[in-house]
Amino acid sequence: DVKVTQSSRYLVKRTGEKVFLECVQDMDHENMFWYRQDPGLGLRLIYFSYDVKMKEKGDIPEGYSVSREKKERFSLILESASTNQTSMYLCASTPRRDSPLHFGNGTRLTVT
Amino acid sequence: QKEVEQDPGPLSVPEGAIVSLNCTYSNSAFQYFMWYRQYSRKGPELLMYTYSSGNKEDGRFTAQVDKSSKYISLFIRDSQPSDSATYLCAMSGRRSNYQLIWGAGTKLIIKP
Numbered sequence: 001d002v003k004v005t006q007s008s009r010y011l012v013k014r015t016g017e018k019v020f021l022e023c024v025q026d027m028d029h030e031n032m033f034w035y036r037q038d039p040g041l042g043l044r045l046i047y048f049s050y051d052v053k054m055k056e057k058g059d060i061p062e063g064y065s066v067s068r069e070k071k072e073r074f075s076l077i078l079e080s081a082s083t084n085q086t087s088m089y090l091c092a093s094t095p096r097r098d099s100p101l102h103f104g105n106g107t108r109l110t111v112t
Numbered sequence: 113q114k115e116v117e118q119d120p121g122p123l124s125v126p127e128g129a130i131v132s133l134n135c136t137y138s139n140s141a142f143q144y145f146m147w148y149r150q151y152s153r154k155g156p157e158l159l160m161y162t163y164s165s166g167n168k169e170d171g172r173f174t175a176q177v178d179k180s181s182k183y184i185s186l187f188i189r190d191s192q193p194s195d196s197a198t199y200l201c202a203m204s205g206r207r208s209n210y211q212l213i214w215g216a217g218t219k220l221i222i223k224p
Contacts, residue, residue, distance in 0.1 A: 004155070031209065040120060042200065042214035043156075056210070090155055098207040101148075103155025 003027070004104035006091050012110045019078040021107050023091030032074035033092040033101065034058075034066060043090065049074055050097070081111045115139050118201055118215030126223050131188040135201035135215045138182065142203040142213075145177050147186045150198045150217065159199075160186065163207075191222045 007022040025032065034046040035058075045058030047066040055066050063085060067075045074093075078085055088108050092101040118135045125131055133147075143164050148156035160175040162168045162184075168175045174187040184203070188195055201215040 033209065040216050042116070042118070042216040043202075043212075044214070045210075045212070048210060092155070092209075094209055097209055099209070100158035100161070101156070101209055103157065105153065105155050 004091055004093055004102050006089075006104040006107045008107050009105070010108050010110075012112065013078075013081050014112055015082060017078075017081050017111075019081045019109065019111075021076040021078075021089055021091075021109070023074045023076070023093075023104055024072050025074075025093040025102070026072065027093065027095070027102070028071065029093035029095045029102070030071075031094045031097060032068065033094075034064075034074065034076045035090045035092065036060070037088040037090055037106070046076065078109075081109075083111050085109065086111045113138060115213050116201065116203060116215045119218055120216055122219040122221050124221040124223060125191060127191060127193060129191050129222075131191050131195070131220060131222075133186040133188075133199050133201075133218050133220065135184050135203075136182055137184070137203060137213075139205065139213075140179075140182065141205035142182075144204050144207050145175070145184050146202045146212075147173075147175055148200040148202060150200060152197070156200055193222045193224050196220060196222045 033048040035043040049068040065077045091104045147160040149159045150156040172189045176185040198217040200217040204211045
């Protein structure tokens, strides 16, 4: 069974802090994704990666960056956290671009 | 106007009822339609996948696509309390997770 693990369930950070959200998958999947989920807005794609060191911007990349140095790990970085980045962040992985997404259980980030 | 509209609910029905969940969309290029289920404090998981128009059945679940009306539905027969979750629709014009557009999700509550 595929497991996508997000390192923190809840995170509280201050405005201006640099924030790292970590995601690890154990199924050797090529593709990994970062979404944010907000009430009334659904899931919005921030960044995705289709291979080690490869990344592509999603629909809302502003204020975020990502890192994929190893196949199993995909990190989301908030360079300078702002209150409008308070959200639920979901990581997902998939072996092929057309395969079902396997999601982690999310990190709820609060920026104060 | 959002590309995909989904009533956020909550939708509360008694156990055993037939449930109808719906999404409307504006982009006639969408051909791939998915329903994901998200339990509280969990990530979404794929429930149903359909291509183009028509119906698809899987146990108590039926997914229906009406491309002429730009309308998709998920029916749940003999609903159970364990079906209580948020149901998210997602769709794209190509068979690719890189371009999914998500609805906001409908919260469903099945009362015992």
